[in-house]
Amino acid sequence: MQSALINIAYLVASVLFIFGLVNLSHPRTAVRGNFLGSVGMLIAIVATLFDRHIIAAGASGLLFIFAALLIGSVLGALLALKVKMTAMPEMVALLNGFGGAASVLVAGAALIDTADPTLQISVATVASGLIGAVTFWGSAVAVIKLQDLIPEKYCHFAGQHLLNALLGLIVLALGAWLVAAPETTNIYWALVVVASVLGILLVIPIGGADMPVAIALLNSYSGLAGAATGFVLSNNGLIITGSLVGASGIILSQIMCKAMNRSLLNVLSGVVAGGAAAGPSADAVYAGKVKSATADEIAMLFDAARRVVIVPGYGMAVSQAQHAVRDLANLLEDRGIEVEFGIHPVAGRMPGHMNVLLAEADIAYDKLKEMDEINPTFERTDVVMVIGANDVVNPVARTDPKSPIAGMPILDVDKARTVVVVKRSLSPGFAGIPNPLFAADNTLMFFHDGRKAILELIGALKEV
Amino acid sequence: MDTFIMLLTIFVLAIFVGFEVITKVPPLLHTPLMSGSNAISGITIVGAMISVATPNRFTTILGFIAVVLAMINVVGGFLVTHRMLGMFKRKG
Numbered sequence: 001m002q003s004a005l006i007n008i009a010y011l012v013a014s015v016l017f018i019f020g021l022v023n024l025s026h027p028r029t030a031v032r033g034n035f036l037g038s039v040g041m042l043i044a045i046v047a048t049l050f051d052r053h054i055i056a057a058g059a060s061g062l063l064f065i066f067a068a069l070l071i072g073s074v075l076g077a078l079l080a081l082k083v084k085m086t087a088m089p090e091m092v093a094l095l096n097g098f099g100g101a102a103s104v105l106v107a108g109a110a111l112i113d114t115a116d117p118t119l120q121i122s123v124a125t126v127a128s129g130l131i132g133a134v135t136f137w138g139s140a141v142a143v144i145k146l147q148d149l150i151p152e153k154y155c156h157f158a159g160q161h162l163l164n165a166l167l168g169l170i171v172l173a174l175g176a177w178l179v180a181a182p183e184t185t186n187i188y189w190a191l192v193v194v195a196s197v198l199g200i201l202l203v204i205p206i207g208g209a210d211m212p213v214a215i216a217l218l219n220s221y222s223g224l225a226g227a228a229t230g231f232v233l234s235n236n237g238l239i240i241t242g243s244l245v246g247a248s249g250i251i252l253s254q255i256m257c258k259a260m261n262r263s264l265l266n267v268l269s270g271v272v273a274g275g276a277a278a279g280p281s282a283d284a285v286y287a288g289k290v291k292s293a294t295a296d297e298i299a300m301l302f303d304a305a306r307r308v309v310i311v312p313g314y315g316m317a318v319s320q321a322q323h324a325v326r327d328l329a330n331l332l333e334d335r336g337i338e339v340e341f342g343i344h345p346v347a348g349r350m351p352g353h354m355n356v357l358l359a360e361a362d363i364a365y366d367k368l369k370e371m372d373e374i375n376p377t378f379e380r381t382d383v384v385m386v387i388g389a390n391d392v393v394n395p396v397a398r399t400d401p402k403s404p405i406a407g408m409p410i411l412d413v414d415k416a417r418t419v420v421v422v423k424r425s426l427s428p429g430f431a432g433i434p435n436p437l438f439a440a441d442n443t444l445m446f447f448h449d450g451r452k453a454i455l456e457l458i459g460a461l462k463e464v
Numbered sequence: 465m466d467t468f469i470m471l472l473t474i475f476v477l478a479i480f481v482g483f484e485v486i487t488k489v490p491p492l493l494h495t496p497l498m499s500g501s502n503a504i505s506g507i508t509i510v511g512a513m514i515s516v517a518t519p520n521r522f523t524t525i526l527g528f529i530a531v532v533l534a535m536i537n538v539v540g541g542f543l544v545t546h547r548m549l550g551m552f553k554r555k556g
Contacts, residue, residue: 010510017504018481024497025488027552034496034549037504038542048510057517064516068528072535079536080543088495088548095502095541098533102508105530109515109523120468219498226505227475233511234467240478245501247482252494345491352494356548364555370491 002050009047010237016040017241021248027365044237045069085360086317089350093142093215099222100135103128103229108188110232117182124231126175129188130195132225137199139218145203146211146349155204156270167198205270209430212350213256213267220249252351259345259371261397261408282434286426289439293446295453298420299460301444305382307338309374311411312358314348315388315423319450322361325387328454329363331461340367342374342384342411344392375412384416386437387450390429395437405431419443422453496548503541509534 016036023033048054054061083091107128114121144150174191181187206214223245230238257264302308310329316322329339341358348354355368369377378384386393389411397408413419414437421438424447428434437443446453489497512534515527 013507014478017507018485020500020504021482021485021489021497024493024500025490027493027549028554030493030496030552031546031549034500034503034542034545037500038538041504041506041538041542044507044510045513048513051514051517053514054517057519061517064524064528065513065531068512068516068531069535072532073539075532076536076539076541077543080540080547083544085548085551088499088544091540091544092495092498092502095499095537098537099502099505099508102506102512102530102534102537105526105533106508106511106515109518109526109530110511112523113515113518113520120471216498219501223501223505226508229508229511231468231471231475233514234471235511236471236474237507237510239471239475241504241507243475243478244482244485245505247479248486248497248501251483251486252498255491255494343491350495351498352491352496355492356495356551359548359551359553362551362553365492365552366554368492 002052006047006051007236009043010235013040013044014237014240016043017244021244085356088353088356089211089215090143090146092350093139093146093218096215096218096222097136097139097143100132100139100218100225102132103222103225104132104136104192107132107229107232108185108192110229111182111188112185119179120234121232122179122182124228125182125188126178126191128225128228128232129192130171130175131221131228133192133195134199134202135218135221135225137196138203138214138221141200141203142211142214142218145206145208148208150204152207160201160205161269164198164201167194167201170194171198202268206267207270207430209346210260210262210267210270212346212348212353213253213264215350216249216252216256217264218249220246220253223247223249256346256351259409261405280434282426282428285434285436286439290426291444293420293444295446295456295460298444298446298457299464301383301418301420302332302337302457302461303335303464305337307381308332309340309342309378309381309384309413309416311342311344311384311386311389311393311413312347312354313387313389313392314354316450317348317354317357317388319388321387321450321454322357322363324451324454324458326361326363328458328461329367331458340369340374340377342371342413343368344371344389344411347389347392371409371411378412378415381416382418384413384419386413386419386421386423387454388422390423390435391431393437394429394431394433394435396433396435404433413437414440414442417442420446422446422448422450424449492552496545499541499548500545502537503545506534506537506541509538
């Protein structure tokens with residue numbers, strides 16, 4: 001009876017998690033959704049305290065549990081309150097990793113504690129150990145790579161794929177052995193060690209621009225590891241939640257891949273796009289055609305505009321220009337000019353990152369427009385200002401089928417009456433190719449640091 | 465075997481629910497979606513708590529570490545999601 005009640009509590013928690021996710025479909029209801037999720041978790045944790053094993057363990061068992069809950073809560077709260085919004089990719093990668101590690105440990109402990117493991121338990125334990133260890137170590141590498149601590153040249157070496165395949169085979173062999181002899185629990189830890197090495201090697205070759213995909217995929221893995229642990233424990237709550245998170249991560253990685261027009265396989269194997277050799281040289285594209293403008297000239301353009309679209313890239317966040325951009329947008333709106341923001345799906349370093357950075361700068365979310373929504377409006381836009389973005393506004397993606405970014409969906413800023421590009425130099429973006437937009441007839445370059453450029457523009461605009 | 469089929473059924477159906485629900489989340493909220501899903505994947509904590517309570521000292525230690533890690537996910541995930549969502553405001 002007691003265990004039935006606990007299982008009902010897990011069901012209630014799962015329903016609350018689903019309602020929480022449903023409420024994430026709109027920013028107005030999202031805070032409530034997150035709250036519902038946390039209530040679900042509280043119910044699940046409190047119900048578990050009435051599990052017969054925990055009651056049997058008595059006061060000392062409870063003491064250990066509460067100590068662990070307290071340590072985790074303090075560390076989690078510190079992390080959540082201290083983290084900068086620019087570091088959200090690292091934070092999410094870290095949490096992905098912890099989720100994976102928790103699954104590895106719980107599945108291992110359950111295997112040891114189970115007297116006579118069934119086929120279901122042993123197979124699920126293998127899955128949990130493999131996916132969990134790959135998630136933990138892969139996420140650790142992702143955190144380090146996001147901070148640019150590993151030079152790219154150490155990330156690729158000969159025979160990489162062969163080695164990964166070999167390690168994969170070893171893991172499968174160890175898994176089969178563990179299923180055949182589930183009482184030899186040491187095999188499990190050997191499997192975890194080999195899977196850990198595999199996790200490191202799988203993420204190391206993934207390029208900087210592809211990190212959002214890797215993080216979304218690791219998010220999915222952390223969910224799948226949890227679901228596998230659910231099969232080890234025959235726990236519905238873990239299985240439902242794990243599959244929700246697994247589905248979420250897979251959807252996000254698909255969206256990111258589509259936004260870069262690359263296959264998941266291509267991203268995972270760390271294949272770098274064709275590079276400069278595939279197209280015309282920078283000199284041929286830019287020579288004699290690039291027009292540079294001053295802050296005063298651009299301020300005049302803005303003054304005559306009725307509709308302005310700002311296209312931010314991660315470069316904007318790096319130069320901490322988002323607050324200045326908000327001031328500029330407010331100034332323009334005060335003059336009756338319509339201002340919107342065009343956000344490419346891969347702008348920022350993880351899915352949705354740019355929206356969080358702009359929201360932090362107090363820019364209203366109804367002005368942040370997705371690519372499909374903003375693209376048809378460029379034709380009736382007077383001025384587009386591109387800040388710190390490059391490949392995602394490169395018209396070559398539409399025009400040159402041989403280009404490394406051919407077919408990638410882009411923001412069609414070149415269709416606006418005038419394009420102002422704020423950029424330090426003509427240096428290429430991640431794809432390593434020149435951008436004909438910078439040399440287009442209707443483009444003006446404003447060579448400057450992002451934040452300083454906007455501040456100068458604001459000054460010039462106040463004088464017009 | 466019967467339990468396994470039942471659990472597998474739940475697993476498959478939950479994946480479908482996940483796809484239905486998650487595709488409705490707009491790109492605007494994809495970062496909070498990821499941190500929020502980190503938080504709910506901390507549900508592993510219920511398994512970890514039971515491992516802490518086992519008489520075997522080794523599995524108690526494994527469970528203890530797992531509870532700490534999962535609780536970081538739960539508290540850190542929900543809190544950072546709340547912090548982020550609070551930043552999304554309409555005009556005015």
